[in-house]
Amino acid sequence: MFQNSGLSLDQAPPISVVLRFFLAGSLWGIVAGIWLLAQGATALDPSAPQALILTHMLTLGVMLSFMLGALFQMLPVLAGIALKDPVQLAIRSQYPILFGTILLLVAFADPSTPLFALALLLLGIGILPVALRMLGRLYRITDHSPSSRGMGFSLYNLLLLVLIGAWMAGMLGGWINRGDLLALRNLHAGLGLLGWIALLIVSVSFQVIEMFYVTPPYPKNYARWMPALLTGLLSLDFVAALNLPAAMPWIEGLVAASLFTHALLTLHRLYRKERPLNDATVWFWRLGMVALALAMLLWIAGSLTELSPVVDRILAVLYTAFALSVLFAMSYKIVPFLTWFHLNAQGYFTAPMMHEVIHPKTALRHLAIHLATLFVALVAAFNDALWPLVGAMLVLSFSWLAVAIYRAWHLYLHVQRTGERFDFGGS
């Protein structure tokens, strides 16, 4: 019966599946920082390939890696979806994505049709099988939570976004003639930033905020309909991009308004949390939601009127701060928990407690680095000379996380090698 309905309550996938993606994401963050350090303000000029490269380092490199790691971990818990052979599946998607991303970045710098084609092929091989499998399993679920529904929509938007990316590459390569390249570019960005990344974070917050911090629940109907509404609006955006590009700013303005609402609702929930803790993860969430609210206000302003380049940069900084803050918040919960959880489940008496895996002070110091980076980035919006410094700080920020993840992994293996273990009787 459980097989038939696609349900399983199996345990989480091996810890290596999650950590390999988180570590790869952190390394991409370091690479993005080095790029910004080397290129300076050029990496933020929307008409320069350097900006395209930076954006894709942060999205395909950082965000996609963390998303896949988190989904492998969360789908069994949230939706009873345990993917078969998770280690194989993870490896078979991670390497094509890695090489596909590198080739795409090279193709942006030195456009060549075969390079674009090869990059897209590899990205397709890396992303499509795992995303389609997750989406297919999510589609068959009968008892959806707002989180699982939202993750499904977010994955759907990711697939659409990849297809539009391929379409644009086709136009650049001269194979496809239909479509307005600028409108498609806006759609690609809108779907990626709002429909994929923001919706993914919204979906995660539906579950994580209430449960980890013991807060009042999100309004039921809001949580139920928000992901569908957002995706519906973005689908309209898709139609508009092909037929009526002038309508796009209005539609995206509405999407931004709903995300602004989500940020306020989340901040309110955190304000009313019952748990006393004010650890780094709570502050990362608060910071992320404030950044999202401000970014969405600017996005709405931008859909009504032309923004100056400075405001555009502030918007980019705030949006990035939003996504990275939540990503850091999740990492500092998930990594120590999984280290303890797997060792404990394997029967090791010496399984380290969460605070021994990553001490709260380590996370707090990262918060300070992150805040300082955000501050300098906001000032840099007015003073181009500061961008290399922002890049250097980004390197420090992601190195901090990478070291924490590496040490957790190292500790895990150390306990497995040396720890005393309860014998489950051959199991």
Added chain:
Amino acid sequence: MQISNYLTHEHRSCDSIFAEAEKAAAAGEWEKAEKSFLDFANETLKHFKKEEEELFPAFEAKTGSTEGPTQVMRFEHEQVRGLIGKMAEAVEKKDRDAYLSLAESMMILLQQHNMKEEQMLYAMCDRVLPPDEKSDLVEKMEKVEL
């Protein structure tokens, strides 16, 4: 939704008591922390007993599955029991750092477990069990004592 509503409500009330205990421990008010922690432990263990002695057998009888989800849930109950023991030691020793660190593991472990139950197991129970049986079951669970 009878089963879901009844047991999900218990999860939330355990969460609140847990938060109270944690608040007291963080503030170094150990007497209060001990009392709230005991409440939390008792309520949680009673909730587990209701599931293990009433809900799971009813579900297993209906679906013919004793090795599937209920087995995993029983295993996770054991993990929680283990952590309750360690937290009790920390309360006794008034060890704030150990308590807060264990509390963090406990919270995520419990929430992970609760999510699986709420999203899947309870929903399945509500679907496969006939209404009369569900009312009986809730009545029986009400009577469970530690």
